[in-house]
Amino acid sequence: MPELIMAELNYKRHLKVDLFPTIWCPGCGIGSIMMQLAMVLEEMGLDETNTVIVTGIGCTGRMGSYLKHESVYTLHGRTLPVAEAIKTFRPELNVIVVSGDGDLASIGGNHLVHTIRRNAHLTVLCNNNEIYGLTGGQTGPTTPTGTKTLSSPIGNPNTPINLQGIVRSSPHALYAKTTVYHQQHMRTVIREAVEHDGFSFVDITSQCIENNGRRIGFASANEMLTHYRKTYKRAPKGAQTLNPFEIGILYPADGAASEGEAGDGNGAAPKAAAPAAPAKTVPPAVPAKTVPPADDDQKARRRAESQKRLALMQKLDPAVKLRVAKGEISLADALREAGVDPAELEG
Amino acid sequence: MTRKLIQGNEAVFHGAVAAGANYYAGYPISPSTEILNIASAYAAAHHREFRFLQAEDEIASANAIIGASLAGAKSFTATSGPGFSLMQEAVGYAQKVGVPTVFVDVQRVGPATGMPTMPGQGDILQVKYGSSGDYTPLAFYPNGIEEAFRVTVQAFNAAEESRSPVVVLADTFVGHLNEVVDLDELASGIEVVERTIPALARHEPGSPRFFAGVLMYESGPSAGEPATADGDEYLRQFYAAKHRHLEVAKRYPLYEHGWNRDAEILVICYGIVSRVASPLAADYALFRPIRIHPVLGDELREVSARYREIVVLEANDGQYADMVELAIRRPVKRVPLLGGRISIEAVRDGLDRVLSGGPSEPPIPPAPTERVAPSPLGIG
Numbered sequence: 001m002p003e004l005i006m007a008e009l010n011y012k013r014h015l016k017v018d019l020f021p022t023i024w025c026p027g028c029g030i031g032s033i034m035m036q037l038a039m040v041l042e043e044m045g046l047d048e049t050n051t052v053i054v055t056g057i058g059c060t061g062r063m064g065s066y067l068k069h070e071s072v073y074t075l076h077g078r079t080l081p082v083a084e085a086i087k088t089f090r091p092e093l094n095v096i097v098v099s100g101d102g103d104l105a106s107i108g109g110n111h112l113v114h115t116i117r118r119n120a121h122l123t124v125l126c127n128n129n130e131i132y133g134l135t136g137g138q139t140g141p142t143t144p145t146g147t148k149t150l151s152s153p154i155g156n157p158n159t160p161i162n163l164q165g166i167v168r169s170s171p172h173a174l175y176a177k178t179t180v181y182h183q184q185h186m187r188t189v190i191r192e193a194v195e196h197d198g199f200s201f202v203d204i205t206s207q208c209i210e211n212n213g214r215r216i217g218f219a220s221a222n223e224m225l226t227h228y229r230k231t232y233k234r235a236p237k238g239a240q241t242l243n244p245f246e247i248g249i250l251y252p253a254d255g256a257a258s259e260g261e262a263g264d265g266n267g268a269a270p271k272a273a274a275p276a277a278p279a280k281t282v283p284p285a286v287p288a289k290t291v292p293p294a295d296d297d298q299k300a301r302r303r304a305e306s307q308k309r310l311a312l313m314q315k316l317d318p319a320v321k322l323r324v325a326k327g328e329i330s331l332a333d334a335l336r337e338a339g340v341d342p343a344e345l346e347g
Numbered sequence: 348m349t350r351k352l353i354q355g356n357e358a359v360f361h362g363a364v365a366a367g368a369n370y371y372a373g374y375p376i377s378p379s380t381e382i383l384n385i386a387s388a389y390a391a392a393h394h395r396e397f398r399f400l401q402a403e404d405e406i407a408s409a410n411a412i413i414g415a416s417l418a419g420a421k422s423f424t425a426t427s428g429p430g431f432s433l434m435q436e437a438v439g440y441a442q443k444v445g446v447p448t449v450f451v452d453v454q455r456v457g458p459a460t461g462m463p464t465m466p467g468q469g470d471i472l473q474v475k476y477g478s479s480g481d482y483t484p485l486a487f488y489p490n491g492i493e494e495a496f497r498v499t500v501q502a503f504n505a506a507e508e509s510r511s512p513v514v515v516l517a518d519t520f521v522g523h524l525n526e527v528v529d530l531d532e533l534a535s536g537i538e539v540v541e542r543t544i545p546a547l548a549r550h551e552p553g554s555p556r557f558f559a560g561v562l563m564y565e566s567g568p569s570a571g572e573p574a575t576a577d578g579d580e581y582l583r584q585f586y587a588a589k590h591r592h593l594e595v596a597k598r599y600p601l602y603e604h605g606w607n608r609d610a611e612i613l614v615i616c617y618g619i620v621s622r623v624a625s626p627l628a629a630d631y632a633l634f635r636p637i638r639i640h641p642v643l644g645d646e647l648r649e650v651s652a653r654y655r656e657i658v659v660l661e662a663n664d665g666q667y668a669d670m671v672e673l674a675i676r677r678p679v680k681r682v683p684l685l686g687g688r689i690s691i692e693a694v695r696d697g698l699d700r701v702l703s704g705g706p707s708e709p710p711i712p713p714a715p716t717e718r719v720a721p722s723p724l725g726i727g
Contacts, residue, residue: 016571019572048548048550048552048555049548049552050548051548052547052548054414062573064557064559065557065559065563065571065572065573068555069555070547070548070550070555070556070557071555071556071557071558072414072417072547072558072559073557073558073559073560073561074410074440074560075410075436075437075440075560078406078407078410078437080407081372081402081406081407081408081410081411081414082410082411082413082414082417083414084400084411084414085370085372085400085410085411085412085413085414085415085418085420085422086414086415086417086418086547088370088398088400088415089369089370089398089414089415089418089419089420090418090419090546090547090548093418093547093548110403110404110407111403111406111407113403114402114403114407
């Protein structure tokens, strides 16, 4: 466990913090992935002498420029052929691919199928934000059916690709599903994926508030994270498949459970990693679909409401605003104390 | 003394190995497939020193040789026109990033699937302009077996010197022509240029590098950061690469000025056409480019000045002819040898036609009235 504490203290040495703030939007999920990856690298003693990062095109691909590792920023969709060749020629290196759902499963889809079939010993982290974010918000291969995007204004007509199925088509590949909300779980599965002696794919649901979330009814990244907290549950122990909205790890069917420096091959890492946010109560059943896209009336109403809240908040002094934000006092009470009629909230 | 009857494709492979090649990724495509087959057999016999991948497509092959090169390998792939088209984005990436590697294009008649077993020379301009944006490619085109071996070694060397992808052009004929060569003799006395850039993770620790297709600052206080809105940085990098490639090209002024150099008419041809047209040697002078790109401007200007007439014979619709005209600022006559019809008869008919003032376009044969029996060999 000391290694974990040290990792949490020292992970920043893997990051080019002098280049911060990053180019990612406020509220982007990619930063969490980068942070947990840096912690895993620190935990495992992986550095620029033994680990190469290969990134794809898209917002996620920019991660390479913030990591203090030798990295290759490939053409769109071509991380896997490049990474596999690096690993083949230099088997002593750890090769970690970090890319998005579009880069890996759409333009890169053919390579995904074959790299898995050849069981290239790569770790693939997929920032699965269900959208093509960098180009403004077009449908991606994992975008849920019905989602309105810039390239599906009346709703995505297609079924999302089955990433789990593709990875699990190989008896040697490890598939893990997690979300950026479940940071400790994410760190655990990333570690297992890196340790796995074969192809491993970490499917990380992540929020893109700017070019996806706000178009489908989320007012903030926080709302998206809350949605992940409420919707995604741990799969039962020993599950052989993950149902929609389940997080967990599926070990290869060939029985080669993850082996690596951590040792006992069947989850020294998860045992060591204390779960950060175990569900304290059994959450209520959630519908098996994402938040329905808001129609224009709802969006206009929400916009008007939040603008009204904002205008009223301006009337409060900073200390009071902080208490409202922390939930210590309701906005109505705070307004009353400041002498503003809280009825204006309803208006 | 290993004298062996080998084909051009095999000579290319042996040349690559002699130059230090230790990684091959490719996809089967006529008429280059033998290189893939030979590479896989070689890798099976030398699996520790030579890595092989039959990739799922040409795009994966091209990206794989880039990855392998960055990891420290001397890598190459072989394909034909349609496969080379698929590889263009990767060619541009290798040009932009500065990745030494070799692409072998054994040409056939295009476009698209075209005539897979018929020789063509239609990729001359694809080599120059196939990828998006501006870049200065190097390309060589042998016309025989020994030359194929030597030119492949030179391509690998030029790749290291220019830090860029170099193309070895060939065609169905050169690829499948068999000649007896002494492999040991060919391999002795060649000079091999070694890699100077450190491979991935063998750099100076503390300054990790970032190899990106996107414009990045390569040095200075912003090293490693994107320069995607900095036109000044573009100028610095573009001209540095262009000058470097042109400098390297000057070390390979490869061409043949032969046949009857005192004749009045200069024939320019290369690859298969230069072999098929060799009966003309008594009556015509020959300029045979072996370095196709960058164009041999100085050499063409110097040689062509001596001749009152220049005819370019090629198995395409005037691609090298266009390059010659641009380089020497003088019109040339053109004989296109299309559809795989590359024979001395077709050459003579074409020469007679254009030298007597006729059009470069050949007469169009009438359509068949009966079903054409399919030829098992694809030879007309």
